[in-house]
Amino acid sequence: MQKVLFVLVLTASLFFKVNAATILIYHHVSDKTPKSTSVSTEQFKEHLELINSLKLIVVPLTTITDAIKANTPVDNNWVAITFDDGYHSVYDNALPLLIQYKFPFTVFVNPKMVGPSKLYLDWDQLAELAKHQGIIANHTMAHENLVQDGLTDEQMIDNILLADKIITEKLNQSHKLLAYPYGEYDHKIKQDLKKLGYVGFAQHSGAVNETSDILALSRFPANGIYANPKTLKAKLNSLPFNIKSITPSDTKPESLNPLLQVSLLNKDFYQSQLACFISGSGKPQKPEWTSKLDFNIASNNEIPKGRVKYNCTAPSISHSGRFYWMSKLWINL
Known part of the structure; x- marks a missing residue:
């Protein structure tokens, strides 16, 4: 089996x-x-x-x-x-x-x-x-x-x-x-x-x-x-995530711990291997999976002033050596 x-x-x-x-x-x-x-x-x-x-x-x-x-x-x-x-x-x-x-x-x-x-x-x-x-x-x-x-x-x-x-x-x-x-x-x-x-x-x-x-x-x-x-x-x-929707659309954050919600059409990576990197933070942060194709990520700490990115990557299962990559830009003035 x-x-x-x-x-x-x-x-x-x-x-x-x-x-x-x-x-x-x-x-x-x-x-x-x-x-x-x-x-x-x-x-x-x-x-x-x-x-x-x-x-x-x-x-x-x-x-x-x-x-x-x-x-x-x-x-x-x-x-x-x-x-x-x-x-x-x-x-x-x-x-x-x-x-x-x-x-x-x-x-x-x-x-x-x-x-x-x-x-x-x-x-x-x-x-x-x-x-x-x-x-x-x-x-x-x-x-x-x-x-x-x-x-x-x-x-x-x-x-x-x-x-x-x-x-x-x-x-x-x-x-x-x-x-x-x-x-x-x-x-x-x-x-x-x-x-x-x-x-x-x-x-x-x-x-x-x-x-x-x-x-x-x-x-x-x-x-x-x-x-x-x-x-x-x-x-x-790099490879693009096949994205159904990303929320919010705006680059201006509504809070200092902005929540990003991502819904995928399908995926070619293991959930456990998705890691997100937040500008100013030295360590990757694990997203929260809410379903097989939906995940959320929010900074554990308040984001600093200026341009801040959430970068999320995951190694492809079917394309060895290549990574899926997406990012969200926040502009905190």
Whole structure:
């Protein structure tokens, strides 16, 4: 009987299909800019070489979002490269390497901040990026915080539409892709984005697939303390949890011990091996399983001020050496 059960479990694991695409987020590509949001030119080249060595395929960001919107499987080898804010170093240091490797990429810009400037790109430079497989997308007009800046619904919608209008006029591109400034959003903002037909990009970590939230897609940071190629390799090989729902949606916590509730569609890992890591805590924290596919996690201690993440990982049963990975970003001001 035990042998039969073992065979059944083994057979089920072999046929467990999981699709995973990865989106990377960068800001500066320079060793002269703030380290927390920067990757050196040499490190960036190492990242591109790592992607090549893993035989991954760098695709336009829209290739991934089109698949998710159509509820069709993403390819396990897909990776998308994104840059937030449109800094000058993307043109100076990243573009020559992206051309060399023939990789497409996306730059999220704020039209009010577009140059001429020592810090930000100008429209001519953005046009040059567009000639070399660059998607130029929306990051709001002037990097407004859509949660904290007190914008009304009407003001926020006008802001997003105006930014898209200017990008279209200047570059003839309109992709309806929005990267939330600071990675901050709430349920109301997501619903407004849905009405506008946009895709939203956040700043929490994890791979994506057709079950991912199209209004808050996760991206792995690859700059600052996250620039190490060894840890980046694990992220590029990560798998997304097949998620039914996550509550709450908002990045602003309702308490200093915020409760995260996750409901899965299915799972390919043992409950006992799911571990969650909370920013500022050195030890992993075990979640509370409320059913076979539902778990809760809340910080045992009050979360500190600033940006706090709950990162949850579990080793895959059917894909040896690969880990499921998801995170929740809290912004406690």
